[in-house]
Amino acid sequence: MVTAAATAPAEARIWQLLEEVSDPEVPVLSILDLGIVRGVAIDGEQITVTITPTYSGCPAMNTIATDIRLRLLAEGYTKLVIKNQISPAWTTDWMSPAGRDKLEAYGIAPPIDGTATGHVLNLFDKETAVRCPLCKSAHTHLVSQFGSTACKALYQCDDCREPFDYFKCHS
Amino acid sequence: MPAPQPEVSVAPTPSVAANPLFPFVLQLADTSLILAHRLSEWCGHGPILEQDLALANIALDLLGEARSYYQYAAELEGKGRTEDDLAYLRSAVEYRNPLLVEQPNGDFAHTIVRQFLFDNFHYELLKALKNGPDAQLAAIAEKSMKEATYHLKWSSEWMIRLGDGTPESRQRLDKALAVLWRYAGELTTPTPAETNLQELGLVPDYAALLPAMQAHLAHVLAEATVPMPTTPAFAQQGGKQGRHSEHLGYLLTELQYMQRTYPGLTW
Numbered sequence: 063m064v065t066a067a068a069t070a071p072a073e074a075r076i077w078q079l080l081e082e083v084s085d086p087e088v089p090v091l092s093i094l095d096l097g098i099v100r101g102v103a104i105d106g107e108q109i110t111v112t113i114t115p116t117y118s119g120c121p122a123m124n125t126i127a128t129d130i131r132l133r134l135l136a137e138g139y140t141k142l143v144i145k146n147q148i149s150p151a152w153t154t155d156w157m158s159p160a161g162r163d164k165l166e167a168y169g170i171a172p173p174i175d176g177t178a179t180g181h182v183l184n185l186f187d188k189e190t191a192v193r194c195p196l197c198k199s200a201h202t203h204l205v206s207q208f209g210s211t212a213c214k215a216l217y218q219c220d221d222c223r224e225p226f227d228y229f230k231c232h233s
Numbered sequence: 234m235p236a237p238q239p240e241v242s243v244a245p246t247p248s249v250a251a252n253p254l255f256p257f258v259l260q261l262a263d264t265s266l267i268l269a270h271r272l273s274e275w276c277g278h279g280p281i282l283e284q285d286l287a288l289a290n291i292a293l294d295l296l297g298e299a300r301s302y303y304q305y306a307a308e309l310e311g312k313g314r315t316e317d318d319l320a321y322l323r324s325a326v327e328y329r330n331p332l333l334v335e336q337p338n339g340d341f342a343h344t345i346v347r348q349f350l351f352d353n354f355h356y357e358l359l360k361a362l363k364n365g366p367d368a369q370l371a372a373i374a375e376k377s378m379k380e381a382t383y384h385l386k387w388s389s390e391w392m393i394r395l396g397d398g399t400p401e402s403r404q405r406l407d408k409a410l411a412v413l414w415r416y417a418g419e420l421t422t423p424t425p426a427e428t429n430l431q432e433l434g435l436v437p438d439y440a441a442l443l444p445a446m447q448a449h450l451a452h453v454l455a456e457a458t459v460p461m462p463t464t465p466a467f468a469q470q471g472g473k474q475g476r477h478s479e480h481l482g483y484l485l486t487e488l489q490y491m492q493r494t495y496p497g498l499t500w
Contacts, residue, residue: 118376119297148301149372151379185390185456206283207383208290216283232379 076102076109076134083133086125087211090168093126097156100147108141109134114152116232117212153233166195171217171228192228194219202226252309254367254435256426259319260329260473262302266320267481268334268351269295270488272344280341287387291348294380301373321492325481332472333416335481342395342405346413349388349453353446354420356385361437389453396457403459410462418467421446424474 080099085091093099093113100112111130115123127144134142154173162172177190189204199221207230209216214227272292279285303316333351338344359381362374395402421439423431430436454461471477491498 115297115376117294117297118301118380119293119295121293148376149368151372151376185386185393185453206287207387208283208287210286212290212293212380216286 079133083129086122090164091161095158095161110143112145112147114147116152154231155233169195171195173229173231177231196224197222255309258302258306262299263328263330265295265299267330291384298377305369321489325477326475331419343409345391346409349392350417352385352388356381357442357445392453393457396459414462415468419470
């Protein structure tokens, strides 16, 4: 059966549906908040969605591709291509302002632009000052550059004592 | 009049590809995969939880990098093999990783020294590949370099903590460095195949990477109060040409177990 949606696919509608696909690791973020959708191309009935991985080994990428496919299939779009594009490399600069607010409300400190580890010779350098997403205190310290997933570092608040994830700057 | 050049066949495997870049991309893939596997062996055994997580994180980054290379290698080869075929269905003699990355984990100091020697090379290699002529390799390198930066910072800081730490940590670091230093030279010693590709401009000139590598090594060892090794760094090599230590066979037995036992298994 050919649905109306499949015969006249509008790009805006596709973007709307992509907004409903969430990041499986951080379900409060949509894949648009995360900034990993590079483009939508429509060629007749074929729809190509290009996504870019956050980290090379991010295990969520396969799930995200499947979730996009399922969301679009449910609306009657059947000719789908999900393309993976690695260049230009993803950066946290592409994360939307709304996404950053959602992250903090969820208990994960959002990335602070311009603080990526760029200089390897700056060993034991000053830690990025990260605000505690729970009590909003600025008195926090880095526990480990490597957290619960590749994209996060582990911090602890010195005031409320809560450990929390920081979505590290990646640019 | 010059006699016609005889055909020289150095690689008798049937997987010799038309694209000259194929064996090099495969070598990069094998290197990242084998080190990723070694690091993943730490999972659940790290000295403290945060460092257990760090080791697993770095393993995952390298595994992701290896996948990108294997996918590209499969495409370059163009014989219908997939990334999984290349990772799971080749034997130890077909693997092209340098010997350093297949060396067993040992204690934490041993793992840190192995990682530091690799990261110091990996970071500079990716920097060069990022600006290289092959667009796909450049794209993979651009992506992986962001991650490799964190790796090098982590292993450098641990070199300093262990070297300038307690007598126990220092003694373990010294022992690890004495063993693993002999494997470091293979990373930047081109094989005949690599030399050919370097002449074509397809593979970075390793000699050009050395000044930056040596500067960082000297800086970290000085901070760690550890003297620069004086023995040759190139004593142990052959991995990049398929001559491996006995450790690789055991590693692959575990890594490839499911595919070998249940051919074609998927989930």
